[in-house]
Amino acid sequence: MxxxxxxxxxxxxxxxxxxxxxxxKEEKIQKDIVNGIRIGEDSVTLNSIYExxxxxxxxxxxxxxxxxxxxxxxxxxxxxxxxxxxxIRKSDVRRFYNGLLDAKxxxxxxxxxxxxxxxxxxxxxxDDCYIAKNPSDGVMGECKRSHxxxxxxxxxxxIPQQEAFVGYIREHAKYRHWLxxxxxxxxxxxxxxxxxxxxxxxxNLEEGYIxxxxxxxxxxxxxxKCYFSVSTPKTEAGTRIIPLLPExxxxxxxxxxxxxxxxxxxxxxxxxxxxxxxxxxxxxxHNPQTINRTIKRITxxxxxxxxxxxxxxxxxxVLIPPFSCHxxxxxxCTRYCENETNLKVIQEIMxxxxxxxxxxxxxxxxxxxxxKSFGNLEGKIKIS
Numbered sequence: 001m002x003x004x005x006x007x008x009x010x011x012x013x014x015x016x017x018x019x020x021x022x023x024x025k026e027e028k029i030q031k032d033i034v035n036g037i038r039i040g041e042d043s044v045t046l047n048s049i050y051e052x053x054x055x056x057x058x059x060x061x062x063x064x065x066x067x068x069x070x071x072x073x074x075x076x077x078x079x080x081x082x083x084x085x086x087x088i089r090k091s092d093v094r095r096f097y098n099g100l101l102d103a104k105x106x107x108x109x110x111x112x113x114x115x116x117x118x119x120x121x122x123x124x125x126x127d128d129c130y131i132a133k134n135p136s137d138g139v140m141g142e143c144k145r146s147h148x149x150x151x152x153x154x155x156x157x158x159i160p161q162q163e164a165f166v167g168y169i170r171e172h173a174k175y176r177h178w179l180x181x182x183x184x185x186x187x188x189x190x191x192x193x194x195x196x197x198x199x200x201x202x203x204n205l206e207e208g209y210i211x212x213x214x215x216x217x218x219x220x221x222x223x224x225k226c227y228f229s230v231s232t233p234k235t236e237a238g239t240r241i242i243p244l245l246p247e248x249x250x251x252x253x254x255x256x257x258x259x260x261x262x263x264x265x266x267x268x269x270x271x272x273x274x275x276x277x278x279x280x281x282x283x284x285x286h287n288p289q290t291i292n293r294t295i296k297r298i299t300x301x302x303x304x305x306x307x308x309x310x311x312x313x314x315x316x317x318v319l320i321p322p323f324s325c326h327x328x329x330x331x332x333c334t335r336y337c338e339n340e341t342n343l344k345v346i347q348e349i350m351x352x353x354x355x356x357x358x359x360x361x362x363x364x365x366x367x368x369x370x371x372k373s374f375g376n377l378e379g380k381i382k383i384s
Contacts, residue, residue, distance in 0.1 A: 002026045044130055046088065047081040049121045052128075057120075061234055063217045068117045075100065075114055085125050090135045093118070097143045108149045115140045156334035156365070157327065160318050162186065168302040175298055177258060181278050181291070183251035185325065188242050189332035189350055192288045192325040193217050197230060199275045203252060208244040212351065216270060218287055228285065230271040235353040242349055252277065292324050299323070330361070337365035 002022055003013045016022035050072060057065060072081070080096050097115070100106040106114075115136065122134040143149070157165065169175045169182060185195060188210060197216025204211065215238070216230050233239050255277060259265065266276050267283035276285045299320045310317035333350055340346055347358040 044085050044125075045082055046085055046118075046121060047077055049085060049125050049130070050077070050081060053117075053121055053124055061231060063215075063219070063229065063231055064234070066219060067113065071110070071114045072117050075104075075106075076118065085122075085130050088135050090137075090139060093136045093139045094142060097139060098146070101143065101147055101149075108144065108147075111143070112140065155321075155323075155327065156331040157320070157323065159335075161320050162331060162335075164302060164306070164318050165298070165320055168305075169298060172301075175294075178294060178298075180251040180255035180258070181286070182328070184248055184278075185328040186332055186335075187245045187248035187251070189329050189336065190242070191215070191329060191351075192291065194233075194238075196276075196278060196285050196288060196291075197270075197273065198277045199273065200277055201275060203244070203277075205244070205249070208249070210242045210244060210248075212238065212240050212242060214273065216273070216276075216285065218289070228268075228270045230273045233351070235351075237348075237353045238351045240348060240351050288325060295323065295325070333358075333361050334365040337362040338369070 001013055001015050002025060003011060005011055014022070014025050016025055054069065060068070083092070097111060100111055100114070101108075119134065119136045119140075122131070122136050125131045126134055166179070166182065166186070169179050181195070184190070184198075188195070190198070190210075190212065193215040194212050196218075197214055198210070202211045202213065212233070214230050215233055216228055219225070219227055219229060259279065262281070264279055264281060264283055266274055266279055268274060268276055268279075268285050270285075278286055280286055280290075299322065303317075303319050306317045306319060329350075333346070336346055336349065343355060343358055343362060346362065347355050350358060352358045
């Protein structure tokens with residue numbers, strides 16, 4: 001038996017079958033006391049820390065917290081989460097992440113989000129003196145390197161691809177009713193959560209601007225329920241004014257006229273918000289997944305037609321790569337960067353919290369222009 005006094009002043013005793021085992025326990029206890037680690041709470045699991053985190057994490061946006069909760073309870077809670085927090089090593093976290101990437105075929109973006117939660121849980125365990133250091137530190141980077149992974153880079157459509165996409169929609173009766181929505185995407189750079197929730201009162205036609213002041217998010221993760229909710233933008237930068245381009249103004253007028261012709265009016269009321277602009281045939285707002293599926297159908301149909309035409313005409317086809325709603329935002333930002341040099345203005349229009357995001361897109365967008373500009377210097381600078 002070994003007696004000791006913990007950091008809270010209480011007396012404790014541990015027992016062992018032989019002296020060597022007792023000495024090992026004594027050494028571990030003394031090390032924990034020196035490191036300020038709680039004694040006698042070896043049974044605390046990662047799930048226990050998660051419950052503390054879930055109760056106290058009040059600063060997160062509800063949509064973000066819901067996503068975190070879904071990921072943890074879907075991928076961690078019933079297996080890795082049952083492990084005792086003091087027994088988890090860095091190698092255990094690495095093995096768990098690799099298993100998700102390999103066996104579960106998890107996408108790196110999803111694992112990044114899950115890692116955010118797990119890392120916060122271990123930080124909480126460190127802060128509350130259950131463990132001395134965070135075993136998930138650096139693990140995400142190691143997993144990305146070992147799998148040669150990085151979060152997929154979103155690319156803008158090129159000008160020919162953008163023109164092909166818009167032109168195909170305009171020319172085909174089957175997809176023409178989608179043109180105002182995609183024109184607004186490409187003419188404002190709005191996030192899909194901002195655009196699907198756009199209301200007529202957010203449009204100031206007299207002064208010529210759109211006021212972005214809320215997000216409309218589609219949830220399909222909590223207990224099998226699917227629903228929309230409205231929240232304020234994640235950051236202050238998300239609340240902003242976007243000038244109304246003539247093409248976007250016309251697109252909005254066309255959308256209003258189309259709804260009159262087909263006798264569709266808004267039936268949706270979400271958290272007190274209604275009078276939404278872009279509606280399906282039932283008068284509800286669009287599910288972002290429906291928009292992405294529509295993009296996929298349009299690009300497949302266009303590419304099939306374009307390949308046949310290019311083959312008959314003996315030329316290279318102008319094909320549209322797979323893309324999503326967010327690529328349309330990225331495309332707008334790229335076109336804007338190609339024509340605007342004031343990074344602060346671009347940042348404000350895009351609603352980027354960090355100007356580094358704006359600078360990255362600007363650098364990529366202007367790379368070809370810089371190369372072309374430098375090419376014009378050949379023979380003009382007398383350096384040899």
